[in-house]
Amino acid sequence: MDPYHRQRLRQQTILAKFGELALQSDDLDEILTEACRLVGRGLGTDLAKVVELQSDGRTLLVRAGVGWKDGVVGIATIDAAEDSSEAYALRSGEPMISPDVAKETRFKYADFLIDNGARAVANVIIIGGKDQPAFGLLQIDSRTPRDFSEEDVSFLRGYANLLAAATERLRVLNDLRDREALLKRGLAHQQIVVLELHHRVKNNLQTVSSLLQMGRRNADASTRSRLDEISGRMNALAAVQSRIYESIHLNEVDFTTTLADIATSLMKIYHGDQATLVMSAAGPLVLDVARSMALSLVCYEVILNAMKYAWVDRAPGTLTIEISEVGSAHEIVIADDGVGFVEEEVERGMGGRFSQALADQGSAQLALFTSPGSGTRVVIRVF
């Protein structure tokens, strides 16, 4: 193969090799340094650099390079003044070549170029993406005066465009990473705010609970009983609240565990360790917070009634809670093995009306089954 074709083949091979790297690497400095090394090989020089246009639109920083003395790469800058070859190349978008810097009359060159022995320079623009300023220039320097053939210039342009695609790809990638980081920071901030609000709600509930506790200190028995009712209902709501943050979705609550909390707490208050809780659930019952709040109060009233009246004049027995799926609905069954009662003989009080209203609010239906001696069973069907 003749030298001319051998040189073209080498340049084509270098273009292909660099193209692979430009696609695969996410490290801009690696890409730019390798670009300088390969382009030097393609043009038979050991001196090349990439200068990056800074935000002032005029200063060019030597971002990467090969063959330069210490203190150039990453440090030296070029002022793309009107009388510089760099300004010309950036302005025109055309390659700008000085075959012999010593004889150059059109442009001035930076001192570090001369200090490093550069005698010939070829500037090729590295264009920016759509609506973006140029990334900078690919500069091929030679320690001896030399011409750059039309084929060399064509190789350089192709090479610089490949480099432009790589720098633009990384710019977009970095932009995406920045946005992702911003989103993550925003999300983290939101989580902190939610956590803080959650703490405040719990703290406020504690404050209300403490106020109620203090209120009952010097109160008569009737007032104490009223305050205890309020306090109990508030604790049922607190049971929901304490489960909210454990949920992956902050607007949903695992109602099964909430119900277990309420039942356990009430059983302990009324019967210590003497009554037995048997709880079973076919699967998790996940409800939104609003429905959970309403239904927790319903369940609280049902369990409270069982605790107060089921085992009057007898040893505390067993409270059974079953949660099952019935078609597209869920059924919560709360049953005691207590004395039961004649439904018609029991006046429906405030608690009953309250429970019914709350069940309606929570899109649930209530049904009561009881008779003397056979316990009481309340079915809450949740749609």
Next chain:
Amino acid sequence: MQELTVLVVEDEASIRLSLVYDLQDAGFRVVEARDADEAMSMIASRTDIEAVVTDIGMPGSVDGMGLAHWMRDHVPNIPIIIATAFSGLADLDAVNPAIVRVIIKPYSTDAIVECLNLVRLDGKA
């Protein structure tokens, strides 16, 4: 049963007072501090405090966790009960091995009394 002196550290007055009254009713001798700074100064200046019940989120130079850290270095044998709205606290042993229990708000005072009774019995909860 021996009367235990408990320091209650809580910045919310209503929560603190309610807890103080309930603990007194339950037979404890109770002293109170409004924040961790006041608590540290009380612990440093007296020798009768045998257990500490503290909130975490409080104003001052340090919070309840900072108080627990300080206690590890100065009074490592005083048991601590943390009563807080913060859940999911990790690595409490590293903060202070004397932290015997974390009780999450809203709590019933009974839970704290129960815990202190165990401390009163044998220093464990």
